[in-house]
Amino acid sequence: MPGLSFTLPHWLYWVGLIVFPIIAMVLSRRPQPAQKRYSLxxxxxxxxxxxxxxxxxxxxxxxxxxxxxxxxxxxxxxxxxxxxxxxxxxxxxxxxxxxxxxxxxxxxxxxxxxxxxxxxxxxxxxxxxxxxxxxxxxxxxxxxxxxxxxxxxxxxxxxxxxxxxxxxxxxxxxxxxxxxxxxxxxxxxxxxxxxxxxxxxxxxxxxxxxALPAHEEITEAERRIREAEAEEGPKHDRDYAENWIDRLSLFCGEFVAYWAVIAVFVYYYEVIARYVFGSPTNWAHEAMYLMFGMQYLIAGAYAMLTETHVRVDIFYAPLPKKRKAWVDLLTSIFFFIFAGTLMVTSYIFAMDALAVPTGNAAISEWARGNIGLGELFGSLDASQWTDPNIRWGEISFNEWEVPLWPMKWVMVIGGLLLVLQGISKLSKDIREIARGN
Missing domain, CATH: 1.10.287 (Helix Hairpins)
Incomplete structure (x- = not known):
């Protein structure tokens, strides 16, 4: 039986995480045909x-x-x-x-x-x-x-x-x-x-x-569900956006949501490679759990905006909007302690990941304090990006050796998005209290 010896290149991993969601978002916004048809x-x-x-x-x-x-x-x-x-x-x-x-x-x-x-x-x-x-x-x-x-x-x-x-x-x-x-x-x-x-x-x-029928045939149950949805007017994600922070959170949440589709393809490949070709990979599992860790952090602001975080709200749910705003305003102090701590500690982790002793790139020298910011920008030439002997920072310990410092900088981004979304929520609560409804 022929084997598979493919190892996912690091650059392709990052390109896939960036390019695939963009393509998926463009395709999802295409106008849908009135009748579903098979696509070549x-x-x-x-x-x-x-x-x-x-x-x-x-x-x-x-x-x-x-x-x-x-x-x-x-x-x-x-x-x-x-x-x-x-x-x-x-x-x-x-x-x-x-x-x-x-x-x-x-x-x-x-x-x-x-x-x-x-x-x-x-x-x-x-x-x-x-x-x-x-x-x-x-x-x-x-x-x-x-x-x-x-x-x-x-x-x-x-x-x-x-x-x-x-x-x-x-x-x-x-x-x-x-x-x-x-x-x-x-x-x-x-x-x-x-x-x-x-x-x-x-x-x-x-x-x-x-062979498709001229008109789409639906069952009575499907027809009733569609009628109920039409009466209720389903709430789309864009209905939550009231400012640029909300729109940024929605974009980031949708962007990382498509990473779950990548996981389907990668784990499908892993199963086929392992059980059909007898060639288990040394990268699929690590690539996906790192990806899901980043997804969890970036999607935190989206979950906060759409109120999809798990919480016990037996006392909170029956309150009118103004009292909810007061509760959110008073409890926001705990949120900002958490989000701020997440952002600061993530920044420390990210800088430490760049400053590991094994890093020999200019940016690692800067992170260790050996060179200044001006000298850093003067040292960033093509070799810093293409030379395989240059290591920017912390890498994983398995055979795949994927750089870990980008994931830790994503933690910083996730903490920043969460803080921004908290500011947006705080401003909404203040406006709700000011209206006095």
Missing amino acids: PLAYMIAVTGGIIGLHRFYLKSLVGLVYLPLFLFILYSNGQEQSARSALSEVTNQIRVAERTLDREVGRVEEARASLAELQVAVDEAEEGSFAKRSAERRLERAQDTVETGQTRIDEARATVEEVGPLRDTAADTRAFWDMAAAYALYAILALLLIDFVLLPGMVSRANA
Whole structure:
């Protein structure tokens, strides 16, 4: 079975976190057609990402996609059998390796000890009875005899192990090779079907669109839900925005929300790489938990604006707007203590991440106080960005070695957004109290 050795480059990770949400936000703002239709670009995207299990066929409501599932399940089964055979092969190989090492060690010792038996026996016979020399010669003879006896036992056991386990090693190797080849052939069959479907997709999308009814058919339950939503007038995020701070919080919240879509693709890739190709990544999990940590921090201001933070408001909820404003105003002191502490400590963490001793970039020298701000800007040339030997700051400890200092600066941004949103909320509360409603 072919393996996957792809490692996500650091630059692509950051480009994806920035570019993907922008593209998604642009696409989400496109005018929606009156009637939903199948999309050829979407069909190709599904074929690329999920074609291995026939998702592009299911998207177009084609039952031919069921052909992919047995092949995919066979790959999973074959990989499971191959892993079992690999474990068995590793076990018997270790047994043979231990037995061969025993033979290499004991054969020479036994031969040497056996060759010295006659000489030691002569030394015992020639020594005077009851003397120290005779007792010493007898002990040497006994040790040599023990070495021959125990060594020969170990040699016999090692040779028996090699004779017994050798065929098992060959069987395990053959079994592993068989299931590995079976999984590879099943994968090649799926790739061949995908190649054919890539050619047929335009016609499949056209036929699927032609089969759509002239008018969208909805159930009675769906119709009632739509009527209820139309009467209530659903509140959009933009309805919360009253100033530029609110609009900034809404933008940041929507921006990082699309990172969850990235996680779907990355974890899908990890599952396929691990269980289909037997090539688990060393970057997927770390990349995603760092991403979700940044998402949590940046989205804090959005959650505060839209009042989606979890809270117990059994006494707060029934209050009129003016009293709510008074409560928010009085309790805002605790909020600003928290948000301010978050921003200040995050800034300290971020500066420390840049100033780590291993950082050899100009900005790390500046963070450590070795150079001034003017000298820093004078040192920022192209090599600071392109030289692989230059390390800006703290990096992770695993093999991926992604820089951690950008994540800590995102903590600063999250704290700043939270403080700004608190100021916006404070101004709204003051206006609400001033109106006296």
